[in-house]
Amino acid sequence: MLGDVFNAQFIASSIRVAIPLALAGLGGVFTEKSGVVNIGLEGMILTGAFTAVAVTNFAKNPWVGVLAAILVGIFLGLIHAITCITFKANQIVSGVAINLFASGITIFFCWLLFGETQIMVKNNLPIWGLSLPNIGEASTLVRNLIVIFAHHSPLVYLTIIIFLLSHIVIYKTPFGLRLRSVGEYPQAADTMGVNIVKMRYIAVLTSGALAGLSGSFLSLEQAHFFVKEMSGGRGFIALAAMIFGKWTPFGTAGAALLFGFGEALSIRLQGVSAVPVQFINMIPYLLAIFVLISAVGRAIPPAASGVPYEKEIV
Amino acid sequence: MPEIALEMKNITKRFPLVVANDKVNFSVYKGEIHALVGENGAGKSTLMSILYGLYQADSGEIFINGKKANISNPNIAIHLKIGMVHQHFMLVPPLTVAENIILGMEPRKNHFFIDMEKAIKKVEELSESMGFKIDPEAKIENVSVGIQQRVEIIKVLFRGAEILIMDEPTAVLTPQEVEELFEILRSLKKQGKTIIFITHKLNEVKDLSDRVTVMRRGQVVGVKNIKDTNQEEIASMMVGRKVIFKVEKKPLNLGKVTLKVEKLEALNNKGLPAVKDISFEIKEGEILGFAGVEGNGQTELVEVITGLRPASSGKIFLNNRDITNDSPRSIREDKIAHIPEDRRRRGIISDYTVAENLILGSHYLSPFNKGLSLNFAVINNHANHLIKIFDIRPSDKDNLLKSLSGGNQQKVIVARELYGEPKLLVAAQPTRGLDVGSIEFVYQQILNERDKGKAILLISADLEEILSLADRIAVIYEGKIVNILDPKKTNEKEIGLLMTGSTKNKELLKVK
Ligand SMILES: Nc1ncnc2c1ncn2[C@@H]1O[C@H](COP(=O)(O)OP(=O)(O)O)[C@@H](O)[C@H]1O
Ligand SMILES: [Mg+2]
Numbered sequence: 001m002l003g004d005v006f007n008a009q010f011i012a013s014s015i016r017v018a019i020p021l022a023l024a025g026l027g028g029v030f031t032e033k034s035g036v037v038n039i040g041l042e043g044m045i046l047t048g049a050f051t052a053v054a055v056t057n058f059a060k061n062p063w064v065g066v067l068a069a070i071l072v073g074i075f076l077g078l079i080h081a082i083t084c085i086t087f088k089a090n091q092i093v094s095g096v097a098i099n100l101f102a103s104g105i106t107i108f109f110c111w112l113l114f115g116e117t118q119i120m121v122k123n124n125l126p127i128w129g130l131s132l133p134n135i136g137e138a139s140t141l142v143r144n145l146i147v148i149f150a151h152h153s154p155l156v157y158l159t160i161i162i163f164l165l166s167h168i169v170i171y172k173t174p175f176g177l178r179l180r181s182v183g184e185y186p187q188a189a190d191t192m193g194v195n196i197v198k199m200r201y202i203a204v205l206t207s208g209a210l211a212g213l214s215g216s217f218l219s220l221e222q223a224h225f226f227v228k229e230m231s232g233g234r235g236f237i238a239l240a241a242m243i244f245g246k247w248t249p250f251g252t253a254g255a256a257l258l259f260g261f262g263e264a265l266s267i268r269l270q271g272v273s274a275v276p277v278q279f280i281n282m283i284p285y286l287l288a289i290f291v292l293i294s295a296v297g298r299a300i301p302p303a304a305s306g307v308p309y310e311k312e313i314v
Numbered sequence: 315m316p317e318i319a320l321e322m323k324n325i326t327k328r329f330p331l332v333v334a335n336d337k338v339n340f341s342v343y344k345g346e347i348h349a350l351v352g353e354n355g356a357g358k359s360t361l362m363s364i365l366y367g368l369y370q371a372d373s374g375e376i377f378i379n380g381k382k383a384n385i386s387n388p389n390i391a392i393h394l395k396i397g398m399v400h401q402h403f404m405l406v407p408p409l410t411v412a413e414n415i416i417l418g419m420e421p422r423k424n425h426f427f428i429d430m431e432k433a434i435k436k437v438e439e440l441s442e443s444m445g446f447k448i449d450p451e452a453k454i455e456n457v458s459v460g461i462q463q464r465v466e467i468i469k470v471l472f473r474g475a476e477i478l479i480m481d482e483p484t485a486v487l488t489p490q491e492v493e494e495l496f497e498i499l500r501s502l503k504k505q506g507k508t509i510i511f512i513t514h515k516l517n518e519v520k521d522l523s524d525r526v527t528v529m530r531r532g533q534v535v536g537v538k539n540i541k542d543t544n545q546e547e548i549a550s551m552m553v554g555r556k557v558i559f560k561v562e563k564k565p566l567n568l569g570k571v572t573l574k575v576e577k578l579e580a581l582n583n584k585g586l587p588a589v590k591d592i593s594f595e596i597k598e599g600e601i602l603g604f605a606g607v608e609g610n611g612q613t614e615l616v617e618v619i620t621g622l623r624p625a626s627s628g629k630i631f632l633n634n635r636d637i638t639n640d641s642p643r644s645i646r647e648d649k650i651a652h653i654p655e656d657r658r659r660r661g662i663i664s665d666y667t668v669a670e671n672l673i674l675g676s677h678y679l680s681p682f683n684k685g686l687s688l689n690f691a692v693i694n695n696h697a698n699h700l701i702k703i704f705d706i707r708p709s710d711k712d713n714l715l716k717s718l719s720g721g722n723q724q725k726v727i728v729a730r731e732l733y734g735e736p737k738l739l740v741a742a743q744p745t746r747g748l749d750v751g752s753i754e755f756v757y758q759q760i761l762n763e764r765d766k767g768k769a770i771l772l773i774s775a776d777l778e779e780i781l782s783l784a785d786r787i788a789v790i791y792e793g794k795i796v797n798i799l800d801p802k803k804t805n806e807k808e809i810g811l812l813m814t815g816s817t818k819n820k821e822l823l824k825v826k
Binding site: 172173174177178180181184185187188189190191192193194303311 | 406407409417426427469
């Protein structure tokens with residue numbers, strides 16, 4: 001039975017399920033590294049998911065849908081940035097507000113535009129990579145390798161590129177150095193002539209873009225439909241991945257894969273096991289809780305994360 | 315007439331509660347070391363922050379090399395070749411030395427990337443030009459305060475500064491580090507840099523600088539050539555009256571043993587032994603001073619005695635009663651008072667008012683507490699009373715602690731801790747970062763307690779302080795007491811050698 005569950009298909013689906021978590025978690029890395037907490041990721045994913053499907057169906061082109069989801073994410077990021085950075089409002093409250101707003105506005109437009117709470121995607125993204133060989137054409141190993149690494153949505157490859165780029169940007173460029181300093185000790189960065197407001201805006205908008213992209217993957221690729229509240233706490237699990245990944249891109253990717261594995265497992269076990277489905281659905285969330293408990297104490301967030309920057313207190 | 319590097323004219327800066335700079339005129343010659351002195355809250359940091367573009371003056375003008383400058387942000391100051399080393403270091407702890415230095419002005423390669431090799435080379439060059447070595451790839455959080463300060467200086471030079479502002483650079487340094495810093499500053503002066511040096515310590519003014527500007531309550535009260543003045547004159551300009559520098563001590567009048575520590579051992583935060591086999595006694599009416607370079611177990615020792623850190627073995631007795639590993643609350647109730655080393659973190663809550671801070675630790679006791687709520691009538695009376703006795707300024711019980719100067723924050727702590735008539739006072743670095751007036755005040759309070767027959771454990775990195783206050787001096791090195799000395803029969807040199815671990819090396823004692 002174990003062989004049935006843990007096969008190449010399963011690993012590939014773990015990767016797919018991990019993508020939205022990883023992208024949103026990376027968004028969390030950017031904002032928190034700059035010193036802004038963004039629990040609005042959840043709402044940004046949801047809005048991105050809706051926008052992607054709606055625009056795809058209208059434009060008859062999924063790429064336009066993806067782009068629209070990113071733009072909407074950036075827009076929500078802008079709202080969060082204005083409230084938190086310019087007006088120095090409480091960052092948690094702003095994030096909660098974005099989440100509430102997102103769940104309302106997506107249902108509203110869903111009804112307004114489509115007259116139902118679930119919309120199917122009409123134009124799917126293509127699959128890129130090598131085509132799957134038929135049984136017998138290639139060895140099982142080759143077939144499995146293709147299933148795991150080379151037969152995915154373009155967004156999967158894009159995500160890998162985004163993670164590599166993010167690592168380079170954060171650790172190898174002047175921008176990244178400034179970003180890290182702003183989230184650790186903004187007063188110091190200020191005295192070195194780093195523009196704190198600008199850095200934080202860029203970081204929060206980036207997180208919005210990534211969360212929007214995450215949402216588009218969720219609806220266009222993973223579910224092939226949009227349904228209300230479909231983000232289902234992924235924004236928060238993404239934050240858990242960010243914490244477990246110690247606020248680094250690669251760490252976050254690793255943690256997202258772990259959570260993706262948990263979620264894929266819960267999907268897979270639903271047909272197989274005798275355990276009630278409600279318990280199986282808990283797997284990813286329980287996993288997040290256990291991981292966070294074990295990470296507590298070892299996880300050191302950026303020192304100024306969540307603290308608005310006040311100039312005149314030195 | 316020497317060339318003028320910078321001139322600030324009629325600078326005024328108001329904060330909500332005070333006028334921090336009141337029509338200040340300040341000028342510095344090219345290539346000199348210019349001391350800026352004044353009590354805490356005199357407005358020195360504010361004036362320098364205006365020069366560096368962190369604050370904007372409400373009125374007044376600044377001229378750099380004779381040209382009027384409008385310094386609206388630090389970038390402009392950097393452009394004008396002005397650099398500032400702040401009182402609280404402006405370094406990002408998880409970043410490396412080199413990263414901190416290049417931040418905001420990163421050398422690049424291929425347009426997009428940081429050129430780390432070039433950065434590291436430049437850092438090494440700059441440090442060598444001042445005669446020391448530094449590891450550019452060490453993380454700031456892992457290097458000593460003295461090294462951090464050097465990083466700050468290199469940071470400023472890296473930006474091409476010709477005018478260097480140092481805000482109280484010696485407050486956090488050991489005597490050895492201070493001497494090394496002075497060497498660095500002298501070598502910078504030789505390279506033609508102009509240095510503004512803020513301090514309270516008047517012997518430093520004498521040793522290092524060419525001229526001195528004295529500030530008091532937001533105004534400049536005088537500018538002197540060092541050659542034409544002396545410490546007493548500068549001190550009285552600073553505080554507006556004559557200061558007694560010699561501490562007057564009454565003869566020793568010992569009573570019973572108050573505190574007895576036996577073979578005490580404790581671990582530090584990293585789980586390594588920090589306090590090793592320490593035994594001593596303090597009697598009523600006696601001040602036992604602990605001298606030592608910071609980080610040799612003093613902090614942990616104090617924490618164990620006050621219940622903030624568990625002892626791994628050994629015993630602590632207060633009036634013959636075992637209090638080892640009691641809770642901090644029960645230890646406070648046993649009348650051990652604590653003036654903590656880290657004032658901001660352990661001594662006060664900076665977002666609470668003066669009145670609230672004055673009852674911390676006894677807030678749960680009657681009369682401050684009546685059942686479910688606090689008794690604010692009593693608390694306010696109590697605050698007004700202590701504000702008057704201890705001359706806490708400004709004298710408003712409703713001010714938040716963070717709006718007070720360091721000296722006045724310390725007065726709040728001293729007032730609170732002494733109010734309960736303690737049997738034992740544990741005072742850790744009680745005058746760190748304080749101005750002359752406040753130091754005098756704290757000394758007086760500590761001596762009063764001694765003369766009232768209290769036992770006092772004094773920890774200080776300032777040897778002069780230990781020598782003038784303590785009745786016995788325990789020198790601590792790597793967690794052990796290396797010797798207990800009679801202050802009348804020793805001197806700074808001997809203690810200095812003991813606290814750097816040179817005991818066993820008798821040769822060294824002779825050579826020096
Ligand atoms: N950011 C600020 N907001 C309000 N008051 C301040 C601020 N900075 C300094 N002050 C007040 O201005 C006065 C001068 O402070 P400061 O320049 O730091 O003095 P010094 O450096 O000489 O000790 C003090 O009374 C201080 O409380
Ligand atoms: Mg100051």
